[in-house]
Structures are given as C-alpha cells and as structure tokens.
Amino acid sequence: MSTDNLFKAAPAKRILGRIAPENFIGRSEALREIAALAPSTSPRRGLLVHAAPAAGASELLRQAYDKLFRQRGGASPIYFAFTRHEQTIAAAARRFLHTFLSQLVAHRRGDHSFVNAPPALRDLIDLADPSDYEWVERLVLTYERARDGSDELALVRLCFSAPVLAAARGARTVVMLDEIQNIEKLRGEVELGNEIAQVSMHGDVPFVLCGLRRGLLDELSGGNAPHRFDGFGTIHLEGLNEADARTLVERLAFTERVAINDETRDLVVQLFGGSPFYIASFMYAAHRDQISLTSFLECQRVYVDELLGGRINRRFNSILEEITPSHTTRRALVRLLHEAATNAGGKSPVEAWRRRLELEPDELYPLMFALHVRELASFNATFMEIGAESLWRDYLRASYRLQVAVEPRALVVADTLVETLKRAPQTMARHYRRAAALNLRELLARFDAQRVAASLLHYDRFSRIYRGVESEEIEIGLDAETDLIRLPQVVHAASCASFHPPMLLVGDEERCAVAHGFDAMPYTDANEIVWLTAEIDSKLEAGRAVTEVWCERLTQVGHSCGFKRFKLWLVAPEGFSAEASELLSERDAFSSSRKQLELLTARLSPEATEVGATGADAPDEFEMVIPMGSDTELIAAHTVEQIARRLDFPAEAINQIKTALIEACINAAEHSLSPDRKIYQRFRLESDKLVVTVSSRGLIVPSPTNAGTNGSDAREENNGRRGWGLKLIRTLMDEVEFERVDDGTRLRMTKYLRR
C-alpha cells in the first residue's frame, strides 16, 4: 500500500487536539456542525452530542476548539470537561469559571499558551482585552465573594452564567461541555445538570453538551419536567464506518511509521469495531514497541499487550475503579461480570448481583447504572446483560484469570494470544460474510410501495424469459413488462435473529431479514404484512430440498413471532431449480437470483461499479491485479500467453497455462467472499519454468465436505457438475500448491519448459 502521497498538507497547529487534524478522520460533518454555531446568525442554539463509549467525542470537541480558535475574530471557543476526579459541584463550578476566562482571554489575545497553562484568576484581569477589562474584573471580584460564602447555588449560577454575561458585553463564545455523564457523581445540593440545561437554553450563547448517549439526557433532565432543548441540533457519535476506520489506520500507520498491509489494516478495524480511541491506542502501542503490523500474529501480540497492560487495559481498569473504589467489591464485580459473560446470552438476574456483591440497593443500582451508561452491560430492571464487545469480554476473561483465579500471568498472556490468534480468521470471515451478504434488510427498507416487474420476484419466470440474455436487453424487457408487483411500504426491517434468536444457529444474521410494512393504504390490520426473507448459499440453482428447509424455517419464524400475515421471499445466487420453483409457487413465495436482486436494487437505487488496474515489476517478474468478474480472466490469459512466449513454451503448453489461469481466476472469484473483489497475480519466469501465483483476499467458501449452514443442502444438489477448477489445474500444470494465508488464499502453479 502506498500512503506517501496521501498526507502532504502542512500540519495545522494543535492546541487541545490530541491528534493531528489530518489524522482526525470521519468527523468532518460533526465538526462543521459545531463550527456553524460560531456566527451570531447561527439558527441553532446549540448541539447535543450523544456519544458511544470510545467513539472519540472528546477529541471531536478538542478538534472543534482548535478549528474555532484558528478562526480569528469570531466567537471564542471554550472547552470544559467534567472529570472523574472532581469531587464536588462547587469545585467543578470554580474550575469552569477559571477555564472559561483563561480560554476567552487566550482567544481574544490570540495567545493559546494560556489554554494549557492558565494564569491565576486575578492575573487574567490584567491580561484581558481592554474592552473586556471592566466586566472581567467585576466578575472575578463577585466570584471571590461567592466562593467564600455558603450559597452553592449562587456560586454555580455565577460561574456557569459567565458566558451569558460575556456575550452581553460583546464577547461571544461557543461553550463545549464534555463528559457530562460525570456530573452524576459530584457531591452537592444543586442539580448541576438542570442548571446547565437552563443556561444553555435561555442564554444567547451556543452550547455543545456532550456525554455518553445512555446518560446525557438523564443528567440534563429537569426532574419531572425534562427540558426540550428547543433549537438544539443532535449529533449521534458512533464508531467510524469501515472506510473511515481503514483510512484512520493507514494514516496513523504512516505518521507513526508502523508497517501494515491491507490484511492487517482490515483486521485492526474489525478488532476495534471502528473505535478511534482503541485504534489510536493500538497504533501508538505498535509505534512505541517498534512492532511492524504485517501479519495477524504481530497484530494479536500488540492487541494482547494492550489488553493486559497498555492504554486499553488502563481504560477499563479506571472505569472499574471509578465504579467500585473498593478493591474487594471490584474483585467480586470482575468475577460476577466474567461469569455472567460466560452464561448463555450473557445475562444474570439483578438479585444475583445483589447477593454476590453484598451491596445495599442504594449502592448496587448506581453501580449497575454506571456499567449501563458505559455500555459495559445493559441494565434491564430485572437482569443485567453483559456487553458483547469482544474487546471488553477479552479484558474480563483476562482480568478474571489474573485477579480472581490468580493464574500465572505468562499463562494468561499465552492463552489469550493463542485464542485471539485463532479467532482472527473467524473475525475476518464474519466481516467478509457480512460484506458479501446481499443486504436484504437495506433493500427491504427501500421498497417504499414501489412497483416493479413481477419477474424480478419469480425466478422461474425470469429464467424462462431472460436466461442467457444480455443485461441491457433484460432492462428493456423489464421496462416493457406489464405484470407489476407493488412492493410493500416497509416501516421496519431487522434481522430474523432479532425476532427469533434460534435463527442464529442456522445462518448468518445478515442473510435473513424480517420487514414489517403495509401492502396497501390505509394503515390497517388488513393491509399489514411481514416479509420474511433469506439468502441461501448455493453454487447452482437451489434444489427443492434446501428450498423446502428454508420455507419451513421462515414459516416457523412467522408463527413463533405471531405474525398474522406474512410473505416468504427466498434468494439464491443462481436461482432455483424447476422443482424448487414449483414448491415456491405452491407456497405462494417469492424467489429471486442474485441477478434479479441486482436488477431490483438498481431499480430502487442505481449504483456504480469500479474497474481495477494493472502493474508490472522486474523484467523476469510481472504482477497484475484484475477485478473479479466481467470476464477479466481473459485479460489474465492473454497476458500469461505473452509472458510464456518469452520462454518459448510450445503452443499446447501455453494453452494449458492459459486454461489453468482462467480456472484459478474463476476459482478465486467463486470461492472467496473477497472484500476488494480483486485477483492478484504474479508471473515469474525462470530459466526452465513459469511460476504463476494467484491470490485473493477474503473468506474461503466452505467445500461440500465441511459445508456451512446456509447452503449445505444446496451443494449436495450440485450433481458433480461444478468444482472442477482445482482438478483441472492439477491436470494442466506440473506443480500446484494451494494454501490458505492470513487473509485469503494463494494458488501457486508451475509449468516446466520441456525443450
């Protein structure tokens, strides 16, 4: 991967930002929304930022601060975070006022040195801009009197209304309050969250109120009459999407001088679920220990180091320490969490927690709520469900073994490394299956009562009319069809497993969906309908047996969930056999092939495709990358013909090499759920032989002997007419090696020159 050309922009000055602005990925829209609060003409009063844990919310506000600070002459940015270490509401209020004045003076003087090293409050009076001098002095003097008094409410109101006072004197600010969930544990009589909500709603100052999404509104709520936050926008901050997470890994690898490759980059993204905090911690650790991340083993070593002793370990430790300061209770909590995590479903009753932790309700519920807010567990009134994030569960398992079972550290490290290394290919496999799935859920959600050609949902009809017909002609045919189906207006779509968890045992979650909707107006019981859809793995047309199994499964889901009226829709890549189509017709079920689905998707929302590129290396070694599909194997075949001619291979041998290469390409395209849909080829000429290596990334589709869940029955109906590729290659070439590598497969074929 070449990253050298990606990062040529001059670095911008960092003030509060912890990472370089060019490495702050995937948050440009959120940044823009915050920056848009600065002008006095902003239509918004503020923003509520609901953040997932470790989603980088603090960094977003810090980057926003730096961005606003650089915009000289505009509103002054103020960043203030409620810390875990603060004890009282009064202390937080005092620190807020000091922070506010320091940052305001810093911005108005254009001197950011005060931001990280604030002068004493009295000194700020002298440092203030002449136009601010008078009100700053008065505010500081008033504050000193209130600070020494006993009226906590007056002190809190004075401090947190300072931005309103400043605005009234012409000093507009954008106040960003971070980690609002930490207010909960501050001691004092005042409802600080409510006070902040009041100021932010009624003053002429834009506020950004940021906190963990499960706790933000609770902290800001005003008792029995929750605030409405009229005029506020909302940002939901979650993990980065995969593309942005990949870019972040690449950029951090570049700036931290850590070697990576595409495979390990994608593994890192999957390991940390797109969390910028964890990804950054991981990459910094690799940099610190000077470890190159070019294999899964190296990645997992760094992962285990971080899990057991790095920043990631410290983050979880500090959360647990904050929730349970007592060492004994914490140890019991780790035991309880670990045991609950290993239960089926990760659930345990609240009563068991009370007994095991030996805590009174007034101690127990804040503990459980704190775990809930941090999404380490979900508190559901009668039971606790442990968070499913693999990083958290790995931490729990290791902590339990070290702290509770008191196992030797070396053993825990070794076991964790071995286990996570074994899991890495599974992690990637799941990712590939997810990426390769047809995304039925998303497609269903786009139905929106549109009308489409009926043949798109009846495979037998489609096959009869369009088999062997070019796409353009199919499009024309579909346009001309008069038999149309009105798709339902889908109001909710989710995976089957969300409704009926046993479906997880028989297939991937992404491959089976349930959509609730209405097939006509108005919204009445009579028009309510549920579509139950599943994607079946099958290299050929799916046979009757597997089709029947899936019809039964979906029908069972429908009955179990009490759906009054439901429709089945099965999708198989190559469609359905005549016998299966007959069955589907009997069941009044819809059926589509991948081709039909593509056409349907295009009709609901057109998409574009991309073509790959080629390249070359040394004179005796050639490399080429081709995209999968569209007969691109012919390009490879012509190329290898030219290369083989250089070594004077006879025509028959050249034909054999070409055929073997075509088969290898087809194999790569058919048998892998490749994330990049590319086939990597290397041709090496030696004095007496040509070595051709064909690689592809992605999951290897299981062979019939170790078939998976969705397609085992279908493959048995193969009639032995497919899967000849490797057999052919072995017949045509002199040496063939097929191996599974970290993240995909590699096929090395050798043909010797016989003069």
Place this chain on the structure above:
Amino acid sequence: MVDSHDRSPVRSARSGDIAVIYASDYLNKLSGERIERECRAHLGAGCRALVVDFKNTGLVNSIGVSIMLGVIDAAERAHAPLVFSNVNSQAAQLFEILGLTLHAALAADEHAALRMLSDLNVAHPQRVPVGKHT
C-alpha cells in the same frame, strides 16, 4: 485473438432437421447459457439433431463446459444426436478431462458434423459414435 467483450447473440442455422449453433469466442457461463437456450429452442421447435460449432471459440472454462453437459442432457432427453465441431486443442483437452467426449461426438468441422449426422437416420435417431474426430 479472442474478443473478451463480444456481445453478439448466439448465431444458429437450420439445415433440415439439424440445427447448427455457433459458439462465440469464449465459452463461459453466459455464452454457455446462450448456447443452451438456443439448443433448447431448436429442440422445442422440432429439431432432431444438433451441432455446436466452436470455430470462433478461442478459450473455454469449466463453467461453460459444465453448461454443455446440460445441453447434452437436453439433447439426450429429446433423443437428438449432438456433435461438437471445430473444437480447438485447448477446448478438446478440457472436454476430454471433464468427460464431455463420453457423451458427444467431436467433428473436425461443421461439414464433417453434418455429414456424420446425415450418415445417421435422423428421422430414426440413434446414438452418434462419440469421442473421436471424424
């Protein structure tokens, strides 16, 4: 040289009760399905023998060949003899390895294929000798 983006439909011709289907430059899934479709159409229209001519076919792959097995099945069900003509050495080797030559005859060219079929009584079809070029 094979044109990888040939979009022309399968050509076919009729000679009495015999249909000749001309395969395109690359026998793959799509072109195989086109041939199959054309063969089935001719059989449905009363054809009693089929010739699939590979004069223009430079390359074949195993998926295309597997579809030819479907053509063989369809022809057998219709009791229609089937001959593959003009099969180049690369394709012939694949046909051999994948067992097609056990079920269909190979002819050197289209005329040889038609001669082979006319030597048979197509009105009273019988199995064409298989596996050898005539």
